[in-house]
Amino acid sequence: MLDIQQLRNTLPEVAKRLATRGYALDVSGFELLDATRRRIQMHTEELQSKRNSLARQIGQMKAKGEDVTELMKEVGGLRFKLDTLESELKEIQEQIQAFMLSVPNLPHETVPVGATEVDNVELRKVGDPKVFGFPVQDHVSLGEGLSQLDFAVAAKLSGSRFVVLRGAIAKLHRALAQFMLDVHTTEHGYTEVYVPYLVNSASMQGTGQLPKFAEDLFHVAEDDLYLIPTAEVPVTNLMRDEIVPQDCLPLKFVAHTPCFRREAGAAGRDTRGMIRQHQFDKVELVQFAHPDRSYEALDELLSHAEAILRKLDLPYRVIALCTGDMGFSAAKTYDIEVWLPAQSTYREISSCSNFESFQSRRMQARMRNSRGKPELLHTLNGSALAVGRTLVALLENFQNEDGSISIPGALRPYMGGLEKIAPTSN
RNA sequence: GGAGAGGUGCCGGAGUGGUCGAACGGGCUUGACUCGAAAUCAAGUGUACGGUUAUCUGUACCGUGGGUUCGAAUCCCACCCUCUCCGCCA
DSSP states (O other), X not given: OOOHHHHHHXXXXXXXXXXXXXXXXXXXXXXXXXXXXXXXXXXXXXXXXXXXXXXXXHHHHHHTTOOOHHHHHHHHHHHHXXXXXHHHHHHHHHHHHHHXXXXXXXXXXXXXXXXXXXXXXXXXXXXXXXXXXXXXXXXHHHHHHTTOEXXXXXXXXXXXXXXXXXXXXXXXXHHHHHHHHHHHHHHSOOEEOOOOSEEOHHHHHHHTOTTTTGGGSOEEGGGTEEEOSSTHHHHHGGGTTXXXXXXXXXXXXXXXXXXXXXXXXXXXXXXXXXXXXXXXXXXXXXXXXXXXXXXXXXXXXXXXXXXXXXHTTOOEEEEEOOGGGSXXXXXXXXXXXXXXXXXXXXXXXXXXXXXXXXXXXXXXXXXXXXXXXXXXXXXXXXXXEEHHHHHHHHHHHTBOTTSOEEOXXXXXXXXXXXXXXXXXXX
């Protein structure tokens, strides 16, 4: 949520910046709404003030045993008018709140301006795509060839966009998550947290999934709880309605969780394989930063995600998303894309964003600043990494001609020393 | 799931219809004392939204949402959460 003061005071500039991400701010609609609100609010508060002072007088006079029928009559006359005004005020404030919740974040000034992903800017490529001396297979045929990746049985259990892993590949999947958690906690200074996978609507609103993106979420109607689409939701909401001392910043958390997404708008996209599933695991980094230092924190967080790919010897590139391609809540986003040889392309494996105060304003996540006043802090997060897609990348990049998979050195300690996954591996 | 207790400011904790935005204590800030610190003393210290603007001022907020009343932290209703006991249970 944007700062409503900023909207009032610099409406044309805000509209212009939002236009760069393809969002048409309803300027006149907002102006009308806000002007109406102001008029009703002033009128309401004036009458409330009058009522309060009369009520106070009645109390004082009654205490002295004086007659109050005149005053009672006067205050009674206010009542109907006040009831009407108060409900009008409430309604318009709800409208303004709904409006504010629907406006996306302002792009940071360093974000490249553009309409779609073709305008994204590649910042760097790291590692060279390996040249294979044989026809490469994709992860589906590799995994099914090893009888360790099973989409058919998953469809029987749950439908499309699910997978069952078996044997060494299931273990490799687990190893990846353990490895990532260990690197972030021991080398990058993150505190590991274990969090609920079901959250309430206030949490979803805090990070921006609600109210606009309900169709992307799995909702348990009976309990009005949502399955988390990313650990960002529960971990960021740890600080909802909290005020922390500024010297404890930055707060850095890492969590490994499953993520659940309905993929409602993705019909027909990435239907083959593990790229786009209803359920996948992710190791997520979340930082709460001082507002003056959140962009340093973003660079740092990005480097933490990259570190995993470097340690795994996976070729990747880093992309700065353009204004039109960024998510609703982000002020600036870097994507990391990993090389997938079977598709001869880079595919997203991480997304690292600074949300500035967009989420913290919704959540009222604050710090006490040097003047002793509460001030919104900045929130950041990034995948480090999406476990399922990392598994895909490993299978494809470390495949051998015989269909076996070599295991990168960094993961062998987590695989009981196993160097290669062959059809018989468990 | 059943029974009981409770949810108040940064924290602890008073407050059962009227000047309560809220006693008291702690914390924090500033000042005094001190070479400095501690201790002590004094003063200050909620959030949000308006109006006016270096000031001052109005309104709202005591788990959430309704209701009663001239007036609600205080009374009524519903819901949420926490704790204790019982039941159940990975």
